[in-house]
Amino acid sequence: MSDDMNKDIEYNLTESNKEDKQEVKDSAKDKKIIDKEKEYKDDYEDICYICRRPESKVGKMIHIPNNICICSDCMQKTFDTINTGNVPYMDMMNLGPMMNFSGIQNEIPKSQKLKKKKEEKKEDTKTIDLKNIPAPHVIKRQLDDYVIGQEHAKKVISVAVYNHYKRVAANAMDDIEIEKSNMLMIGPTGCGKTYLVKTLARLLNVPLAITDATALTEAGYIGDDVESVISKLLAAADNDVEKAERGIVFIDEIDKIAKKKSTTNRDVSGESVQQGMLKLLEGAEVEVPVGATNKNAMVPLTTVNTKNILFICGGAFPDLEKIIKARLNKKSSIGFGAELKDKYDTETNLLQKVTVDDLREFGMIPEFIGRLPVIYSLEGLTKEMLVEVLKEPKNAILKQYKKLLALDEVDLIFDDGALEAIAEKALEKKTGARALRAIIEEFMLDIMYEIPKDDNIGRVTITRDYIEKKGGPVIEMRGCITPLLTE
Structure with a gap:
């Protein structure tokens, strides 16, 4: 009988030890979850469920069940609306489905969360260390392993990226402001324009967004707004505004937004897009949708300053050779020193002779070309x-x-x-x-x-x-x- 009692005591002790260990594991697991949620809340801002404005703009949020945040302005408007309808404040809970948020789990997806801006410290004024920026010859040597030929283009991009980050770092040093050098890359199809920038994105640890100009339209029309270009850069920077403001944007197929020859219809995907991109290229504070390509009532907005964002535009510009050839053939005439009209028919790299006048005749407006000071062409592949x-x-x-x-x-x-x-x-x-x-x-x-x-x-x-x-x-x-x- 005593042996049975001893076995029962040992069994109970073992079971209690197991329960204690399980409780310790559960508490440790809960602590990890709480710490993770706390870290996530510390890194990201709350966004109002109604007006979609972040906490940095509207102030402290009011938290209600089911993880929903509402700003004080929207909450006050809700009270005012209810009061106007002769509904007492105390009867709000009896309104039924009007105030029922039980079916809502998360107010917005994670892709639309905004990271909080870090407080600036006096001793940490430099955001970029010049010593860690790769030199132009290092960038070009890495590009040589992936891209064949195009020596001039690789040299221009390497210097532009290096100078871009020197400019970002130097702006915090003194009063001399260095202007950014946006680029326009021209080359025939299949010569490596997009591949060159994609390779650069893999080699550099910088937020780089590659987007397409074909889907861009004027604000208010079906298609992507011009601000969607910055929205993609913000997504590449993990919704960190400070990181995105030092990024690079490559806009491909830029020739597709050229001004249309026919002026009978409104040019919503041509000249209007070029005019809308002027403020982005120059540098301005723009309202950008977070996690979406166009602005609407259900998407949060944030402000991004494009002053330190480097823009690289690229396009094949079909039929541009004909414009260049027509300009060069104007010199042809009759006589011993005259140039023949068929002199440039066999020219392989005619795009190397492109000028600003040729681009303007192609359909690019002067204000747009003026904001892309570095214009260069890629060679056709032999x-x-x-x-x-x-x-x-x-x-x-x-x-x-x-x-x-x-x-x-x-x-x-x-x-x-x-x-x-x-x-x-x-x-x-x-x-x-x-x-x-x-x-x-x-x-x-x-x-x-x-x-x-x-x-x-x-x-x-x-x-x-x-x-x-x-x-x-x-x-x-x-x-x-x-x-x-x-x-």
Whole structure:
């Protein structure tokens, strides 16, 4: 009997220890959740559920159940509305569905939360350390690993990014204010404009937003407002306004907002968008929707100063060569020293001769061009450059296919004639480097389909005859593979 009692006592002690340990775990878990919620509340502002204004603008919020915040102005308006309808204040709880918030869990999504601005400290006036900014030659050397050619464009972007952050840091030092140098990048399709900026975004630890100008319209029309450009930068900066105000914005397809030739209809996606972007490029405080592309009653707004935001605009500008050629051919006349009219017909890089007058004739308004002081052109890709694009960059197309076949333990070899044939076919399509993948996908389809059938295949060599459909690839079995001298 005593043994049974001892067992019961030991069992009860064990169970109580388990309960105590579980309570300790639960309390620690609850403490972590509370600390996490407290940290989140410390970092982000409360936003009014009715007017969508942040706490920094309207002051202290009134918290009601279901995690809903209402500012004092909206609460007072609610009381005034109820009082006007001859409803006593004490009968508010009996209004039924009018004041029922039980079905609402969160007032706004996390993407529309605003980070609180940190209090400025006297000893911490510099927000950027000049020593940590990569030098232009370092940025260009990193871009060289991914982008082939375009030496001038890479040099301009590297210097612009470096000077941009020197400018941000120097503005807090003395009274001399350095103007920002917004850029306009012109180049034929497929020459690497967008890829250049995307590579820059990966290399630099800065908030960088890449947006498209095709969806922009004048305020009040269907489409994205001009402020949506800054809204995307704010999202890239994790809704941190101070961080976004030191960011970079790349606006692609800028030529699509050129002024339309026909003036019978209102140009809501052309000249009106250019005029709306003037204040952004120059530098001004703009109201920006948080977590959305246009302003409406259900989206919170915040103020962003674009004074220190660097803008890079890029576009293909089709038919701009015709405008440049027409301007250059005005010099042609009859005589020994005259220039021939067909002199520029075979010019490959005619965009290098672009001027502000050519852009104005294309449809860009003078006020817009004046806010983009750095204008430069990218080179059209030649046959030799396309061959380098195929094999030289870190993530080159040929390296991707070689890795795919290496997973099947098969070597993929491209001879020099095959590379030249691919480049020649790409030049015929006139879509730049974008044509390379389409050409390779076409002739690699049968190889990628047939190779997994036979485990004895060890190497596949792509030849020029196979690209030109005059023969097939050279296939070697595993026991008959000869070592390559160029590996």
